[in-house]
Amino acid sequence: MTLTADRRPGPVPHRPAPRPRYADQPVEFWPTAAIRSALEGGDIGTWKQIAVALKRDPYGRTARQVEEVLAGSRPYGISKAMAEVLERARAHLEADERAEVARHVRLLIDRSGLREQEFASRIGVTAEQLATYLDAKVSPSASLMIRMRRLSDRFAKARPDS
Template identity: 40%
Template sequence: MAQLTFRNVDASPAEPVERWPYEGLVAAIERGQISHWARIAQAVRRDPWGQVARDVEAYAQYGDDDGVISLLMESIRRARAQAEKAERAEVARRVREAIALSGLSAERFAKSVGTSASRLSTYRSGAVTPSAAMLVRIERAGSRRRPTVRG
């Protein structure tokens, strides 16, 4: 890795990017090389709405864009899109799990939570994300196992 030094900063470029103060991040953006920018992008992927991403966005408001800022802003956009996709998939998984645990048909389950079967289907597939209140209702309904009828 090429040498990068911070001036008047209580941090070392060898430390994790998340520990760099804003001035260290700016030094890496302005005077760093690909290896430093890659570390910043990795930190953004780990926490797309975290301090590093917010600091890059703040710098982008006034810093000269020599291409580095465009690339880092694109890495933020992609990291956030990927995180949102994973979050939607997790919600869909939780909806499917609740329906399965309930022992009800999708239509009966939908009625039990106050929605239509077609809307529930969009939640189950991940095409639509339910509101937080609806997700709580779905998970509660899923946790109430229905007694099985024995004949």
Template identity: 45%
Template sequence: MTATMTFRNLDIEPEAPVEEWGVAGILTALERGGITQWRAIAAAVMADPWGRAARQLEQALTCVDADSGFDESGVVYTMRQVVTNSRSRAEADERRAVAGRVRDMVDRSGLAAGEFASCVGTSASRLSTY
């Protein structure tokens, strides 16, 4: 049987979207929640690595006292990794998308890569970094 987490002094239920929990709600979930709440936080951060939930999680993580003995489960470390890894993955996805668009534009132009680079005001070597 799993324990149900409740928010004290907050006018929101744990079933609400994580983005609506606020820093206090996320902090409560880190300290008193369980895998259900931690998964919800991680999913919200992975869905939008620079979004509201991710920024609130970052703030909540700064409030957790590392010396308090709270993080025996490793949840603070794990949540920091969720933010870092989600952002790294999103950045890599964005780089791949840009590279794909650049390759598509070069192909559609009918020009050689060097000629295309010259037309858009960059060097062939710089264009190749995409």
């Protein structure tokens, strides 16, 4: 009896699935299909990457892709969580922007040397409206910001200590 190697095909050794080309790139560069795949069947590490990207840029490319994916899904599980992350990130960004505008309005008032009541009167708003800008409750329109800057410039030039 002669022993030879078995030439019948046996089970193929398990090979991990090839990694997609985008897997080593930041989430911001992933195609929408990859975002969809990650939200539908990804792991917590991938979801965290997406959440970090949403917080970093709530109106950016990844946010738009997530919105597109979420538009076609039911609001539960990771979809609901990502929708909440996006909503909170946008609310936080908007609050930060209002606070930045409030600091700028304060700077313009201080630079003008006028009291708040006088400044408000000269830009055509009530003192209460000006207070809402300074408290970062609302932001003034772009045209009102220009009016404030022009008023501040005019009075800053007229001040003897400038």
